[in-house]
Amino acid sequence: MVQDDLLVVGFDLETRREVHIAEGPPEHWKRLGYNGTGQLVCFYCFHGFEAPVGTQVPLVTRGRLGGKVRRHFAHPPGQAPAGGHGPETVWHITTKHTLAAWARTRPGVARVRLEQWTEDRDRRADVEVLLEDGTKIALEAQRRLMTDDGWRVRHRDYVRQGVVDVWFWRPRVHFPHIVLSEGLPVWFYSVSKREAATSLGRPHRQVGEWWKAPDLSVYGLHHPPCALDELERVTMPLGSLGLAAHGAVLPGDLHKRLLDSQQEARREARRRQGDAARYAQSVRDAQERAARAPAPASPPRVPAGSLVCEACRRPLDPLLAKARRHILC
Known part of the structure; x- marks a missing residue:
């Protein structure tokens, strides 16, 4: 190598x-x-x-x-x-041109240009990609650490102008975790290995009534990860990635692995939902039976001062006064 x-x-x-x-x-x-x-x-x-x-x-x-x-x-x-x-110079220039060459080979790509300004000239993308459906994508090769605020400003400038920004980071460079909070995946590119890498979110813990969550996909492997997820790094040849209107697309085998994991989580959620529904029905049935049951007979009235069983409150024979209850009570 x-x-x-x-x-x-x-x-x-x-x-x-x-x-x-x-x-x-x-x-x-x-x-x-x-x-x-x-x-x-x-x-x-x-x-x-x-x-x-x-x-x-x-x-x-x-x-x-x-x-x-x-x-x-x-x-x-x-x-x-x-x-x-300088290694940063080598990585940035090589990665920028490699991304452009890769984008030109993707289906549905109409045009690829290097170092292009956005329409309002706020941002200059390392690689600008125009898809046949009119979507504009900015491919950014980022060689240095950025602050959360610095990255957020650039990202939101792109969003405001309707440009989809896809970020490739130099290996071993710390990326701002605000990227995950904004719902974007994190991509890395190794020049020497000619490999792209990304992180998957490990399944969330199934605690509480997790099966009622609006998005069950996070209980399987998911991409992009959530901000506080445990991460699993995966690598792949850059040429195995696709490019679509939402950005870079995982290879088919990796996408299937995510779908299988998420389908398993959904099956478990359906099982839990069924168990919860059956339990709720059993509670309702018990309440209905209790409502239909005849009221218990009232104990006979006992004259004041009479001996009564301390258990059933019925009259007690004087012979049992010492025991204070019926033999069978």
Whole structure:
């Protein structure tokens, strides 16, 4: 595996576009790189990251398919900037372009553009996606921690303008938990693994009359999670995600796992509802039987001063005065 901070994105000086090693065989890149024509250079150096703008450093191709080190572009020995390129820079630029390339392959996508302002020019999305149904989606590659207030302002600006915002966070960066409170999922993207990750909400505890809750799905695995849920992290290839009007879509097998878990919770809720209904009916039946039962006979009136059984309050024979009750009472 190659660490994120060692990855290099290529730039083709002839086509004037960013290129990734997966777009062609190693022999192709070797012809364009360090020992070839030299038109394949480091994207970051050329665009002025940790180097003067326009710096041309032809790249070499390393690694091999199926080997311990995945194929990647690299600077020739001694030609990388001192300390290398910043890992946040590498992650952000690579992720932004990767998300754009991914979005272009999703069904129902009409247009994908990088670094686009919203109509009122309040926000500039890393990647703007227009779906064929007219939905606008902003894909954001977020490399640093944001405060709750900072994220909320950006999110609500998008909502106000009818834009669906989907956030991909750099791995190991803490995300603001206000994201979950707003009902959005949290996505991560690993450049080195080419994997997306998200968190599922574990089933809520079934306490009290939980089966009366308006949303029973939270008693199974659910996505997005609720703000205070216990979380389960799941990973998947970015290419397995879909894109729809509400944002990124989980792969089919993972979506089925959630549905199965939620259906099991709903079956248990129906069982509990049935038990509660049967108990309530049994109480009503008992009350009705009690209402229909004849009133108990009143005990005979006993003259004042007479002996009475302390149990049934009926007249007591003087022979039983010492016992103070009938033999059978």
